[in-house]
Amino acid sequence: MAKKLTGIEIYKLLPRTNCGDCGFSTCMAFAMQVAAKKVALDKCPHVSEEAKAALGEAQAPPMRTVTIGTGDRAWTVGGETVLFRHEEKFHRPCAVAVRFGDDLPAEELAAKVKEASGLRFVRIGQEIGVNLIAVEHRGGDFPAAVGIARENTDLPLVLICEDPDTMGKALETCGDSRPLLYPATAGNLEAMAALAKEHSCPLGVRGKDAEELAQLTPKLKELGVEDLILHPAAESLAGTHAELVRLRRLALKKTFRPVGYPTLAMVEGDDPFEVAAQATAYICKYASVVVLPPVGPEVALALLTVRQNIYTDPQVPLAIEAKLYEVGEPDENAPVLVTTNFALTYFTVEGEVERSKVPAYIAVVDTEGLGVLNAYADDRLTAEKIIKTLKEYGVMERVRHKKVIIPGLVAVLKMEIQEETGWEVIVGPEDAAGIPSFLKNEWNPN
Amino acid sequence: MGVEVPDVKESFPQAIYTVTIGATPEDGGTRAKVVTVGGETALPFHTFEGEIPHPPVVAMEVWDVPGEDWPDVVREPFSEVMGDPGAWAVKCVEYGADLICLRLVGCDPNGADKSPEDAVQAVKRVLETVGVPLIIWGCGNPEKDNEVFPLVAEAVKGENCLLGTITQDNYKTLVAVATAYGHKLIAESPVDINIAKQVNILAMDAGFPLEKLVIYPSTGALGYGIEYVYSIMERTRLAGLGGDKLMAMPILCDIGKEVWGVKEARAPREEQPEWGDERLRGPLWEATTAYVYLMAGADILVMRHPEAVRATKAFIEKILGRQG
Numbered sequence: 001m002a003k004k005l006t007g008i009e010i011y012k013l014l015p016r017t018n019c020g021d022c023g024f025s026t027c028m029a030f031a032m033q034v035a036a037k038k039v040a041l042d043k044c045p046h047v048s049e050e051a052k053a054a055l056g057e058a059q060a061p062p063m064r065t066v067t068i069g070t071g072d073r074a075w076t077v078g079g080e081t082v083l084f085r086h087e088e089k090f091h092r093p094c095a096v097a098v099r100f101g102d103d104l105p106a107e108e109l110a111a112k113v114k115e116a117s118g119l120r121f122v123r124i125g126q127e128i129g130v131n132l133i134a135v136e137h138r139g140g141d142f143p144a145a146v147g148i149a150r151e152n153t154d155l156p157l158v159l160i161c162e163d164p165d166t167m168g169k170a171l172e173t174c175g176d177s178r179p180l181l182y183p184a185t186a187g188n189l190e191a192m193a194a195l196a197k198e199h200s201c202p203l204g205v206r207g208k209d210a211e212e213l214a215q216l217t218p219k220l221k222e223l224g225v226e227d228l229i230l231h232p233a234a235e236s237l238a239g240t241h242a243e244l245v246r247l248r249r250l251a252l253k254k255t256f257r258p259v260g261y262p263t264l265a266m267v268e269g270d271d272p273f274e275v276a277a278q279a280t281a282y283i284c285k286y287a288s289v290v291v292l293p294p295v296g297p298e299v300a301l302a303l304l305t306v307r308q309n310i311y312t313d314p315q316v317p318l319a320i321e322a323k324l325y326e327v328g329e330p331d332e333n334a335p336v337l338v339t340t341n342f343a344l345t346y347f348t349v350e351g352e353v354e355r356s357k358v359p360a361y362i363a364v365v366d367t368e369g370l371g372v373l374n375a376y377a378d379d380r381l382t383a384e385k386i387i388k389t390l391k392e393y394g395v396m397e398r399v400r401h402k403k404v405i406i407p408g409l410v411a412v413l414k415m416e417i418q419e420e421t422g423w424e425v426i427v428g429p430e431d432a433a434g435i436p437s438f439l440k441n442e443w444n445p446n
Numbered sequence: 447m448g449v450e451v452p453d454v455k456e457s458f459p460q461a462i463y464t465v466t467i468g469a470t471p472e473d474g475g476t477r478a479k480v481v482t483v484g485g486e487t488a489l490p491f492h493t494f495e496g497e498i499p500h501p502p503v504v505a506m507e508v509w510d511v512p513g514e515d516w517p518d519v520v521r522e523p524f525s526e527v528m529g530d531p532g533a534w535a536v537k538c539v540e541y542g543a544d545l546i547c548l549r550l551v552g553c554d555p556n557g558a559d560k561s562p563e564d565a566v567q568a569v570k571r572v573l574e575t576v577g578v579p580l581i582i583w584g585c586g587n588p589e590k591d592n593e594v595f596p597l598v599a600e601a602v603k604g605e606n607c608l609l610g611t612i613t614q615d616n617y618k619t620l621v622a623v624a625t626a627y628g629h630k631l632i633a634e635s636p637v638d639i640n641i642a643k644q645v646n647i648l649a650m651d652a653g654f655p656l657e658k659l660v661i662y663p664s665t666g667a668l669g670y671g672i673e674y675v676y677s678i679m680e681r682t683r684l685a686g687l688g689g690d691k692l693m694a695m696p697i698l699c700d701i702g703k704e705v706w707g708v709k710e711a712r713a714p715r716e717e718q719p720e721w722g723d724e725r726l727r728g729p730l731w732e733a734t735t736a737y738v739y740l741m742a743g744a745d746i747l748v749m750r751h752p753e754a755v756r757a758t759k760a761f762i763e764k765i766l767g768r769q770g
Contacts, residue, residue: 084681086677121720121721211451214449238491238764238765238767239767242494245492246454249454259451272730273756274761276730276734276737277733277757280738281741284676285741297721297722298723299730301721302668302727302730305668305710308669309673310673312673344637347671437554437557441556
């Protein structure tokens, strides 16, 4: 098992001449910076190849990153550094794949591949979609099915076939498109490794648990295949969940290199609720690739949203675009509500306005992703800023009532806005939950 | 040649508090059965390294007034019973509810403004018709809740209900009546782990035992801030298992109320054709929201749609390894 090297250990591998060519005055100072991962070893022009190899191995990230496919649609997974997103963040959103059997009639397969590739949605300004199309050998003409899939999608493929000969024939139709080959098992290891190497493809490895996988990966590495994705194929959801947790811990907490790779989970069944349940568990807990059975837009939208949410960087306040939003079809009598561009605040306000069934304008002030109280405390939600925002959006020209509703939590801004503009400022509820009754009972454009 | 795989099992110094809701006649109540949550010594569903003695449970929501703003998809399963909290509760139990969460929405002064006596009637009606334990949730208006709960808590004396919610600004009345009449409490905080802890401290300082609290960290629907709550729940659970006595409570998620307010659950297909059929999409959004919270450590889920409830309960069984 490789360990992280200390500054002293790195120092021993350096020329120890204190030449200063690296920019540091001593080799020791440089070694300390390398150990802290603040500087790369190759900043030292005199370092030996042996030292590089020793360090390269030790300094390699605990989980490899692996890219499936090429070009715009290529998807990179792995490289994760934490077990819980609050510790830092999850770095590379897991790939969502949809799989089809090669036993489907050609036309049906073509249509379904097209349909699955089109499962794309826009949420909070981001496009989210299915990333991979998997073709599974189920006794049909596998190479032909792979060819059909390629013609009908621009997404990278996952080729699921245990027989290396059939896999090899299918690969002939794939050019250098780098599909994920799956599965390498104890039974076909060498032949699959040869195919992965020849076509420079990432390779999915199947074993029932961490122990079995840890036997297979060193052999694959020896055969020259290192872009691996591990599938712990336990018999149950409970078992697979347990193995995914173990693999992540082994990779990150023990730097146990034989399983320092991204992971894959297969979702089984056709009940949409069950498919969503398994996939949600795997997205939350540590699958880098989740392979779904064919799903409709309902399941796809839910799961792609789970993925988007779980992989959101918790260190960055989630902000939406500051602009004028319309709920329903607001006319000249519609209320104008002011809020912040913290996504959670905005979506809560929007939801409550929708619930009120009163068409309205929501004028979003750019508070740099802060909620109402934080923004107020930080001078990012001021009377001046609200006035400027409303003027910029020209919203007061769209309504005839010249009234504006501000959040109840910043009631204190009322007089200043009113005196500055002559608009009538109405103090709204402190909690968004009060918006429906406020709009129904208290709002009056006249 | 064998590769030796290091052991990565983890153990924690403290178990989550075990909280029982409801009381049978021998314990001074009238419930046919009680519900116990908490007691886990491991992260969610980590049965390979600790005990999960009491799996998560599902409470279904009943109101003291009809759910006017419930979309059709989730109204239909209850359309014949929405006028009667008792009949409504019976329906929920038929659909698999482990508990009833009676929400006194009708008491809201900005709504039907029902009296505390009306609330007592609704509570008693539910107690008569079903044998499962009760969560009783106020209308959310602090002044009104403080008028309603003294009467309600007394009327259900000995039933060991879970009452909610206390917040950092409004906890004294509820703490007093829960203590006097033997109930448990839901401690609410606005997606803020520090305030979550603060509410627990306030309740403790007012003389309420920590082991009788359930944390409600606020809930966001899938797609609407769920990740914030998810991480707060994970941090809370890690702190609790790690030995922080102020954070070792079971966690409640109020799923149905949030989910059925968002457009992914509500919008009819005509409005959002690319999103598919709302008859599947709505319940699926609710179930998927529940799945995410279960992975973060939820012990009690408050839900609405029968299909989502069924699926959530099936998921809990499966990920615990109790069925295929």
